[in-house]
Amino acid sequence: MSTADEALEKIKAQVEAETPEDITISSVTFEGPELVIYTPDAREIANRDGIVRNLAQTLRKRINVRPTPDALVPQAEAEARIQETIPEDAGVQNLDFDSSTGEVFIEAEKPGRVIGRHGETLDQIAAGVGWTPEVVRTPPMESSTVSNVRNFLKQERDDRRDILERVGRQINRPMTADDDWVRLTTLGCCREVGRASFILSTPESRILVDCGDKPGAAGEVPYLQVPEALAAGPNSIDAVVLTHAHLDHSALIPILFKYGYDGPIYTTAPTRDLMGLLQLDYLDVAAKEGRAPPYESQQVRDALKHTIPLEFGNVTDIAPDIKLTMHNAGHILGSAVCHFHIGEGRYNVAFSGDIHYKDTRLLDGAVNDFPRVETLVLESTYGGKNDYQTDQADSERVLKRVINEAQEEEGHILIPAFAVGRSQELMLVLEEAMRNDEIPTMPVYLDGMIREATAIHTAYPEYLRESLRNRILYDDENPFLAEQFQQVDGGEEMRQDIADGEPAIILTTSGMVTGGPVMSWLRLLGSDPDNTMVFVGYQAEGTLGRQIQRGQDEISLGDTSGPRAERMSLNMAVETVDGFSGHADRQGLETFVETMHPRPEKVLCVHGDESSTNQLSSALYQNFNMRTFNPKNLETFRFV
Structure with a gap:
């Protein structure tokens, strides 16, 4: 029996010990960052307060409870009952049943009417048919991208399940390293704007944060082949984390799959869709301009298939010793400040990505409140001393x-x-x-x-x-x-x-x-x-x-x-016309750091030209008495 199987057997025994005797646990499995529990008594678990919460606290994992096939009403009958249960004005467009997970995806114009007051309608559906209802909104504007992504992921369910199970086993593998350190290597976007890319590493795990191109500089790409990065092969990293979809952060992620990467990408759901849209356009523009694209559309699809979308605020295991939490960055739709919690309280690093600190017509301003942060990697696009944008x-x-x-x-x-x-x-x-x-x-x-x-x-x-x-x-x-x-x-x-x-x-x-x-x-x-x-x-x-x-x-x-x-x-x-940028200006960047809770001990100023990163670094040091850095590309920092 493999180590992962042994771990699952132990977890199943814990689950059985923590649940009432009248509830049957059929199996447990890792699925990406989640632990999935299959049981014929899924509704009974859901209806009893505290079972899932207590399991999550005991096992320190995100829990997903699913019904076993014998607990499900046949699809045709289930569809009729669901349609009878949901109010007509909900505007249901489609029902999609996934028999392998026991989920039914309900696409509707008014999801609130499907959910019902305090989730009552969903409870009625689950109790009546056994299937676990998941509600998705019909976009108010027709989007071929959203439709294509949903259909593609539906077609790739079997492959995606295999991917998630493999990722889950990697996340939950036993830790073997004796050393204890945290390092960050800069692979791009230092003293320049574009080709954002970093490697965050511990003795146990390696995470690639962003992998973008450099606007106006074809051929200047992140230093992926250096020993600190992917010289040992693309699968020497545990995961890719994408802060947002702009090409200077996302353009070259598909090239990882061209070279054989087969691991997860963590980002938000809108970033996933926008990433696919922008990367396909990136290929189209290259073809129209007669340039050889660095990858093909198949690699874009591979990236989508390997993406695990996260919601803001959810703490997620992405490696044996690293947890990731994404927070709104205020820059573009789905953009995230990425907070990494390393070890059992060992160290915390936050990557700002690109941020806009104030609210705009479109988005709320960036979040800067965290449980702990020792180091902040901060964008400096408008970090120069005179980079004050108009209100x-x-x-x-x-x-x-x-x-x-x-x-x-x-x-x-x-x-x-x-x-x-x-x-x-x-x-x-x-x-x-x-x-x-x-x-x-x-x-x-x-x-x-x-x-x-x-x-x-x-x-x-x-x-x-x-x-x-x-x-x-x-x-x-x-x-x-x-x-x-x-x-x-x-x-x-x-x-x-x-x-x-x-x-x-x-x-x-x-x-x-x-x-x-x-x-x-x-x-x-x-x-x-x-x-x-x-x-x-x-x-x-x-x-x-x-x-x-x-x-x-x-x-x-x-x-x-x-x-x-x-x-x-x-x-x-x-x-x-200044003031419309999605980036915080000099004052916004300083305010982001000044009001950050807790205030970090170190700040690395990146993603700005040399004068901007240098001037912001100096100002933060002088104003807040913190250690600041203006790194070059290919520098490595040891934090612990």
Whole structure:
């Protein structure tokens, strides 16, 4: 018998000892970070207060109780009973039965009506049919990404179950190391923006945190092949943890599967979906630009299949000696501050990912309250001493002024923006401004992935700010469905018609002008001085967006390194409106650290250019008397 099997036998004996004698425990198994208990008496366990809670406390594991097949009503009969139990106005769209787990997934327009008051309807379903009901929301906006991900994971259930069982055994393996230390190695994003990647290691475990590309610098990738990283092979790591979906953090995760990685990815559910959307677009853009992509779409699907989604606040075992808790980072949908608890109270490290400390129209601000933190790895994108952004209310006033002035010149307004985060924030601003007659009502054309990314936002309203969530779910006032928002789905011909037509706002990718449809809009609009380009987000060093922002009026489109580089004169007006960034500014970063509970002993300032990381590191040291670092790539820090 293997060690894992021996452990499961011991756990089963503990479970049986902790449950009443009239409850039968058929089997127990590891499934990812959870312990799954199969029993014909699943409803009896659920109805008796404290059994699951006490088991979780005794075993120190997350518990999932599932019915055995003999406790389930046949699917056809179960479907009829479920439909009879759920109120008609719930808008049930689909029932999906998973016989291997005893779960029935109920997709509905109004999940609250399926759940019922205090969960009464779910209890009735479970008691009547034996199946464990799980409710998912029908997205208010149709999202091909959400639909495709759900269908793909449904098709891959058997493989996914095998993956989860294997991961569970790895997490629960006996610890064998005698040493006791915690190390962090920087593989990217130090004294630069982009290619975020770190290895967090102990004698027992190794965790890869993020694996992104570097905007405007093709070929500059994380240092994955160094001895501290994956030189011993991709499966020398226990897990990948992804803070959020932006490509400078997620783009190269699929390459791990190309090289043979077969372990888990931990992130939030919306980040999983956005990750797949952005990575597939990454491949599409590379193909259109004639570049060889570093991986294929199959590896993107592999990454999705290996993803284990976590909810904010849930403490999760991801290795024998490491627990992970994700908290809202306020940057984009599903973005997380990742808190690692190492050993039995041995050490705690928090990775900020990218953070926005204040509330925005779209999201609540970042969480900085933890049980313990000794070291904080802090982004420094706007960490420079003069990186103070305009208050968002003032930024909105500036944006409205720019739009009104451009409209008076009968020009078009071109806004390059990240498909995820800034675009949705701007859509909310524009919708309200037009509704209140603060700017003229005009078409707002969405080009690239923006509409699809917006649909994903509405599929996860629980991650949005409460006031926006209520508008979408309960007030029937989904601002993203305002009639002025129109998708550009007719290619170059439609873009030409828009450019030749009446004044309009074009919200397009990419946010740093590194490729995608914004290049077509520059060709169509860039030579006309009546048109205006508005930057609303960070422009990394080396990107075309940074060149234009600095005033360069002769620009190259396409492959700037080859003989086919296309040159053009840029005559359109160029404006920068601060305050819409998804990153905290210098004051926000300082406040995040100052109000952090508990305040960390050490801070590593990363994900910013050299001056920004250096200046923020110095300021935190001087203001808060803490040890701070401005690391280079390929440095290793020992914390214990």
